[in-house]
Amino acid sequence: MLAYIARRAVLAILTMAAISVFAFIIIQLPPGDFVDAYIANLSASGSSVSMEEAKSLRALYGLDQPIYVQYMKWMSRVLVGDFGESMEWHRPVAEVIGDRLWLTIVLSLSALLLTWGIALPIGIYSAVRQYSALDYLFTSISFIGLAVPNFLLALVIMYFSFVLFGANVGGLFSSEFDLAPWSVAKVWDLVKHLPLPAVILALAGTAQLIRIMRANLLDELRKPYVVTARAKGMPEARVIWKYPVRAALNPFASTIAYLFPYLVSGSIIISLVLSLPTVGPLLLKALIAQDMFLAGTIVLLLGVMTVIGTFISDLVLMWVDPRIRFQMD
Amino acid sequence: MTLLEVKGLKKYFPIRKGLLRKVVGHVKAVDDVSFSVKRGETLALVGESGCGKTTVSRCIMRALDPSAGEVNFTLDGRTTDLATLDGKGLKPFRRHLQMVFQDPFSSLNPRMMVGDLIGEPLLINGMSDAAERRKRVRELLDVVQLPVEYMNRFPHAFSGGQRQRIGIARALALNPSLIVADEPVSALDVSVQAQIINLLLDLQDQLGLTYLFVAHDLSVVKHVSDRVAVMYVGQLVEIASTEDLFHRPKHPYTEALLSAVPKPDPRAKTERIILQREVADAANPPSGCAFHPRCAHATDLCKQQRPALVDLGQGHQVRCHHAHELDLKGVGSLA
Amino acid sequence: MSSGSISTPKPTQTAEDRFAVATQWQLTWWRFRKHKLAVASGIIVIAFYVIVVLADFLAYADPHATDSKRSHIPPQDIHFFDNGVFKPYVYGLTQKRDLRTFKLSYQPSLDRKVYLAFYTEGYSYNFLGLFPSNKHLVGLVDARPEDGIFILGTDLVGRDLWSRIMVATRISLTIGLAGVTVSLFLGILLGGMSAVYGGIVDTVIQRVIEILRSMPTIPLWMGLAAALPNSWSVIQVYFAITIIISFLGWTDLARVVRGKFLALRSEDFVTAAELAGASQYRIIFTHMLPSFLSHIIAATSLALPAMIISETSLSFLGLGLRPPAISWGILLQDAQNIETLALAPWLLTAAVPVILVILAFNFLGDGLRDAADPYG
Numbered sequence A: 001m002l003a004y005i006a007r008r009a010v011l012a013i014l015t016m017a018a019i020s021v022f023a024f025i026i027i028q029l030p031p032g033d034f035v036d037a038y039i040a041n042l043s044a045s046g047s048s049v050s051m052e053e054a055k056s057l058r059a060l061y062g063l064d065q066p067i068y069v070q071y072m073k074w075m076s077r078v079l080v081g082d083f084g085e086s087m088e089w090h091r092p093v094a095e096v097i098g099d100r101l102w103l104t105i106v107l108s109l110s111a112l113l114l115t116w117g118i119a120l121p122i123g124i125y126s127a128v129r130q131y132s133a134l135d136y137l138f139t140s141i142s143f144i145g146l147a148v149p150n151f152l153l154a155l156v157i158m159y160f161s162f163v164l165f166g167a168n169v170g171g172l173f174s175s176e177f178d179l180a181p182w183s184v185a186k187v188w189d190l191v192k193h194l195p196l197p198a199v200i201l202a203l204a205g206t207a208q209l210i211r212i213m214r215a216n217l218l219d220e221l222r223k224p225y226v227v228t229a230r231a232k233g234m235p236e237a238r239v240i241w242k243y244p245v246r247a248a249l250n251p252f253a254s255t256i257a258y259l260f261p262y263l264v265s266g267s268i269i270i271s272l273v274l275s276l277p278t279v280g281p282l283l284l285k286a287l288i289a290q291d292m293f294l295a296g297t298i299v300l301l302l303g304v305m306t307v308i309g310t311f312i313s314d315l316v317l318m319w320v321d322p323r324i325r326f327q328m329d
Numbered sequence B: 001m002t003l004l005e006v007k008g009l010k011k012y013f014p015i016r017k018g019l020l021r022k023v024v025g026h027v028k029a030v031d032d033v034s035f036s037v038k039r040g041e042t043l044a045l046v047g048e049s050g051c052g053k054t055t056v057s058r059c060i061m062r063a064l065d066p067s068a069g070e071v072n073f074t075l076d077g078r079t080t081d082l083a084t085l086d087g088k089g090l091k092p093f094r095r096h097l098q099m100v101f102q103d104p105f106s107s108l109n110p111r112m113m114v115g116d117l118i119g120e121p122l123l124i125n126g127m128s129d130a131a132e133r134r135k136r137v138r139e140l141l142d143v144v145q146l147p148v149e150y151m152n153r154f155p156h157a158f159s160g161g162q163r164q165r166i167g168i169a170r171a172l173a174l175n176p177s178l179i180v181a182d183e184p185v186s187a188l189d190v191s192v193q194a195q196i197i198n199l200l201l202d203l204q205d206q207l208g209l210t211y212l213f214v215a216h217d218l219s220v221v222k223h224v225s226d227r228v229a230v231m232y233v234g235q236l237v238e239i240a241s242t243e244d245l246f247h248r249p250k251h252p253y254t255e256a257l258l259s260a261v262p263k264p265d266p267r268a269k270t271e272r273i274i275l276q277r278e279v280a281d282a283a284n285p286p287s288g289c290a291f292h293p294r295c296a297h298a299t300d301l302c303k304q305q306r307p308a309l310v311d312l313g314q315g316h317q318v319r320c321h322h323a324h325e326l327d328l329k330g331v332g333s334l335a
Numbered sequence C: 001m002s003s004g005s006i007s008t009p010k011p012t013q014t015a016e017d018r019f020a021v022a023t024q025w026q027l028t029w030w031r032f033r034k035h036k037l038a039v040a041s042g043i044i045v046i047a048f049y050v051i052v053v054l055a056d057f058l059a060y061a062d063p064h065a066t067d068s069k070r071s072h073i074p075p076q077d078i079h080f081f082d083n084g085v086f087k088p089y090v091y092g093l094t095q096k097r098d099l100r101t102f103k104l105s106y107q108p109s110l111d112r113k114v115y116l117a118f119y120t121e122g123y124s125y126n127f128l129g130l131f132p133s134n135k136h137l138v139g140l141v142d143a144r145p146e147d148g149i150f151i152l153g154t155d156l157v158g159r160d161l162w163s164r165i166m167v168a169t170r171i172s173l174t175i176g177l178a179g180v181t182v183s184l185f186l187g188i189l190l191g192g193m194s195a196v197y198g199g200i201v202d203t204v205i206q207r208v209i210e211i212l213r214s215m216p217t218i219p220l221w222m223g224l225a226a227a228l229p230n231s232w233s234v235i236q237v238y239f240a241i242t243i244i245i246s247f248l249g250w251t252d253l254a255r256v257v258r259g260k261f262l263a264l265r266s267e268d269f270v271t272a273a274e275l276a277g278a279s280q281y282r283i284i285f286t287h288m289l290p291s292f293l294s295h296i297i298a299a300t301s302l303a304l305p306a307m308i309i310s311e312t313s314l315s316f317l318g319l320g321l322r323p324p325a326i327s328w329g330i331l332l333q334d335a336q337n338i339e340t341l342a343l344a345p346w347l348l349t350a351a352v353p354v355i356l357v358i359l360a361f362n363f364l365g366d367g368l369r370d371a372a373d374p375y376g
Ligand SMILES: Nc1ncnc2c1ncn2[C@@H]1O[C@H](COP(=O)(O)OP(=O)(O)OP(=O)(O)O)[C@@H](O)[C@H]1O
Pocket: B013, B027, B028, B029, B047, B048, B049, B050, B051, B052, B053, B054, B055, B056, B216, B282
């Protein structure tokens, strides 16, 4: 048990390290270094930077040193929460990101819960009542979920709600709460706005999980022990719930590790369509403006949040059903 | 004359754990097994599922590399230890040892026609002329009593019994002296089992074959084997002539296996011995006698000391501390 | 396979005989054929790849040509019968400017029929880079300069949507194919190494896969794609995007390859070939590869939609392919905001081929997988 958790933890740390390298690469990739960009940025706004100033800036950020030293320096600053300054906003990156990171996590987590909450019951229902009208309905819906990339779904839903209700369904807050400080009322406002984007985000994953759950359970229900249990006159509900459902859940457990990253990914893109105040639109803007500290930090933080989220959902799952760790070992 | 002699054969599968896949232990699938098979005889290797029968067979065939031990094979009066040979050195011996597999559905490549399946060993071993091969394949089909027309068919067109015949024909293609049959009938319907066994017996008569016949229960082997070796968790626990073993078993495990053999006389009142608990884990065998957690006769000695394989005379060997004292039930008569 | 076949197929009569002598490919095909949805999907996929080849021929207007007088023309009806005779025509359009909003609007002028012609000449293009041509499937006869076919309408700058979708299909589907090819290469190489060498190699590759799979892909793609220099040509960007999406996309295929390879390696028939003295070469190419192939084909078909979605998403965000390249994602980018959509909802039709092709590949892949491996 402990060994399993340790293994997962080591892997999570390795993943975070890999992500930090990616984030660093993203910061480094654009031609010229960040001081060049800074200078260009300043001169665009009228002021200028002398050669000396540029040089001292480079020294300050260690840009004159080998790349791995720069990485270590950047990491050591990141680890104490200093993410550098956003060039576009002229403010510390952490401040620019603000609540957006949390809202991203809230959105992705709600979608995660929704995915499980919808997919499992429907998957079980569809398997138990195979070829019933509802099974067909769910199967068709899940095919739509599978085939429609979620940004398209967001786009279509936006369009129809605009045409039918004349309402813009975007955003996570009503306009009066947009800039307001956090309060109970603001949280309640968020709760009211969350379902639509969460459902849109959850649909694709749900579709996949329904298909897997249905197939697993169908396989399980065909096994001899289930047939025997039925023949012995065990009540149908017990026949299904006692072992088959659990057994069907097992191969499924490994998919959970990939669901959360998938949802975080998706949240970025639907946030753009639905103009949600998550890190998605900020990341896009930062990338287009080549505001690399901001972009790199967002990628890093998103990655780290994802890994932690996955790690926690792993633990929760193991707590729910300890056998799962054997499946994944 | 001894054809095959297995000496101190061991096969340990490493158990790896953790991020670095460190070896944390071993599954002792085969742990110091020795026996020999004389030319023309049939030795049966019997034991519950997971006791290491397939592993022994595959080590002999060198489909697996033994961890230790010798596999001495005598060919034209010269004895060679197959366990020491590499792939190239093995090649000339391969044709003399052939295997019949347990699962007739997975042992035939579904993408090859029967003619090609039976002809493959011939092709590989240098019979490159297609007409010659075809002639030999016809003969072989005839030997296993299948119509020659089946040559152009694919395995999916056949029943389990027919496939097993194809597998046997393939094994015979190169005129081997030893055939290792790993549970050749346990995947088949009972009605078909007898046919395949009779075929194997006929072939032995006609071709002077030597068999190592693997089975998981004793009822199958009583018709085919000259001698029986009983395996439990990677070790031999008893080895004797079939007659001896059935009449006078000396190991409680053998007795339990015998009690499961259907009696020729339904009125004969022998209680079936139901073995308690699971078969022991080869990765973590019990202390002392590996059988003690399930043995009705176990004593403290059994828990502490591992019994050695001792010879009781006439080649009857047994691994039990109390072999001399116990009065075990055999089967009344061999039908 | 040149396995030195000595069996010669005989003429067959009964269905049973036909079954008995059918090869695995034939059996797979028969099983696949029963799967109607998969067959239909296969046909759709083929049709899409026909579009890839014939894109310019199927387009009827230069997909790059802008025209401020054709901004946001709605889709136009095509009439197939003229007085009961098959003679397709469209009505000419008259432009009107709304005097309050200054917006242009278009009305069919019912008095002016413009007839369609098939296999006519239109804008010039280079057919697959092989030879110049100006042939198109449809065009207009005796048209005035302001007349045109607008099956799916036009965009803000007056480019014809149908023609753009045709050309976009070429890019989006080939980039998917290129991405899957690179992923397949990586997947077979790394998955194969993992399976063949085992031990530490296997461990390292498996951990790398696990790590890659637990990263949120879109932000990473965005970061990498945004770093492509603006000065790069369409072709350079095309290849860079292919590499970026396959860089994270190979992991699934590697898992399939490894799993299947290990499963096959321990198949009894492979052991049997080994025991018969077969060479490694023969074992791999005669015994393993054919079984392997059908699974790889199915896995590839299932991996393609993800590739297509990735490219479409990136381009939609403005970080993938860039104009003047035309892909489905770029077309959808025009439909990004609600204001534009309210004005020109037909721009969303660019979503139809995306959805269609993803569904088709999924059904096709499912069908292929079931047909290749009926037992699981
Ligand atoms: N490749 C392997 N790696 C690890 N353990 C193995 C391997 N092959 C076999 N074992 C283990 O070795 C033991 C003996 O297996 P083996 O297949 O030889 O048993 P068997 O007697 O043939 O059983 P059955 O009747 O089921 O065929 C089992 O515990 C099995 O789990």
